[in-house]
Every structure is written in C-alpha cells, then in structure tokens.
Amino acid sequence: MFKGKKVRLRAYQLDEAKTVLNLLEEDGLRETLVGDIIFPISFEAEKNFIEKSTIPNGELFNFAIESLETREYIGGCGINSLDRKNSKVVIGIWLGKKYHGKGFGSDALRVLCNFIFQEMNIHKIKLHYFEFNESGKRCYEAIGFKEEGRNRKELYRHGKYYDTINMGLFKDELR
DSSP, rough: OEEEEEEEEOOOOOHHHHHHHHHSSSSTTTTTTTOOOOOOOOHHHHHHHHHHHHHHHOOOOOOEEEEETTOOOOEEEEEEEEEETTTTEEEEEOOGGGGGGHHHHHHHHHHHHHHHIISHEEEEEEEEEEEEEEEHHHHHHHHTTTEEEEEEEEEEEEEEEEEEEEEEEEEGOOO
16 A cells, blocks of 8 residues: 555455446546547456456556545556566556546556656656546646657547647656
C-alpha cells in the first residue's frame, strides 16, 4: 500500500468487481479510456481482471485507488507495459467521474510515479490520452508530464477522428 495526501494505492479486493463496473460504466467515462469499440464489460470479465490483478505478474502492477478520507474505491491505475532494457513503462489511470477535478487523480498519479521511480528504478514513464480528455490532460501536466508527440486523427469516436497525445515524465520533472 502506497499513500499520498488524498489517496492510497492498494491491491484490488476480490469482492470489488461490482463497484468497479459501476464506476467504469458511468456515462462517457470509458470513451476516454479505450481506443477500441466501447462494449459493455461483463461482471465475469471484471471479476477475472481483478482475480488476475491479485496474482503477481512480473512487474506489471495494477492498483486500486482508494480515498484516504472515506476508504472507498474510486478508480484504478497501473503499469500497462514495461521495457526493462530501455528502463521505461507505459501507465494508465482512471477515476470515477464524481471524483474528477478534486485532486484525487493527480495525487494517485504522483504516488504511482514515485513507486515506479523509487521502487522499480525506472528512467521514464509514458502515457497516452485522447485529445478530448481535458481533465486527464490537466492532471498529467499538473505533476510534470510533457507532451512528446501527437498521432493525428488516430481515434474514431462518435463520428469524428481525434488525435492521441503521447506524454513522458522523467524523475527530475515530477512535481
């Protein structure tokens, strides 16, 4: 368990599948998270994800994000890919919509990045977001991520193409 000022990152609990699904299925949230076709997640699929997350998988860690004040599950974050040779990871993070804009995301992201830099001795952290995800952009920039590139009109969503933006962070840039 790793603590910030507002959140702690902890292991998923097997009985959280329904809570996770309820947050993920909030209107418009998943469209900021996945580049594929948005299709409802089944309870069994989420339960399987949580079960896999509780078993060590090398260095691809998934964390539940919990509010320190209320002790409730509010989202998730983790390492999506690891390149040990070049000492870099790609991460992802999400929060239920009612927790956006309250500092939970930047606190969780800061804790995750500290874990990656301090515990894993990683040189660079990368992430990707869709251009319409303004709250994500504000969160990433708040802790020091810098835009490194743009994939023009790469995501098709609701009848329109959008850019995907690549960001990176080094240890000395973390705020």
